Amino acid sequence: MEKLLWCFLTMISFSQAFGHEDMSTRAFVFPKESDTSYVSLEAESKEPLNAFTVCLRFYTALSTVRSFSIFSYATKKSSNDILIFWTKDKGYTFAVGGPEVLFTVSEIPQAPTHICASWESATGIVELWVDGKPRVRKSLNKGYTVWSDASIILGQEQDSYGGRFDAKQSLVGDIGDVNMWDFVLSPEQINAVYVGGTLSPNVLNWRSLKYKAQGEVFIKPQLWS
Secondary structure, X not given: OXXXXXHHHHEEOOOOOOEEEOOOOEEEEEOOOOOOOEEEEOOOOOOOEOEEEEEEEEEOOOOOOOXXXXXXXXXXXXXXXXEEEEEOOOXXXXXXXXXXXXXXXXXXXXXXXXXXXXXXXXXXEEEEEEOOEEOOOEEXXXXXXXXXXXXXXXXXXXXXXXXXOOHHHOOOEEEEEEEEEXXXXXXXXXXXXXXXXXXXXXXXXXXXXXXXXXXXXXXXXXXXX
């Protein structure tokens, strides 16, 4: 009986109001492929974005098996207003407002991986940092503005605002340390985040996270702490 109660308390398998807590040292765990398990995040800022940086850590064995979503930020204007996605045999796909660029990587090591992705409207410059190392900068959707009132989802890729999930694009594994700023972090700041700094995120803050989980999602200690 005690074991069943413990499982019930540690699994977030029901609809709930947005929780608000410090998630440092913890991660969301998606243990199996699904089109019903996901976590919704509520942004601290509801303003449109002309620049941003998203940093997070994830751990999965899927990279050589199939493609999967890492971070999905949909608005009423575009279901891929911001999307970070692993495309099997190709690398990291980064979309802003629909258009996308590819950062070629053959596979993700079976170890916790840290990424930071940034974009600014003024120049269209996008950056991707993987485990503290930058990829070559690219250009994407110069002059665009990311809309407000976002649906931010971990674990699934949104093909419409807040829904139309595909199990074959779901994340199986762990994700945590998800932080977002409404400006482009400098190389020095990204390196500080990589080694554990926070720099007061003002859009998504893992240490003061507003979230709601659906389906079979667990909260567990981080494997990379």
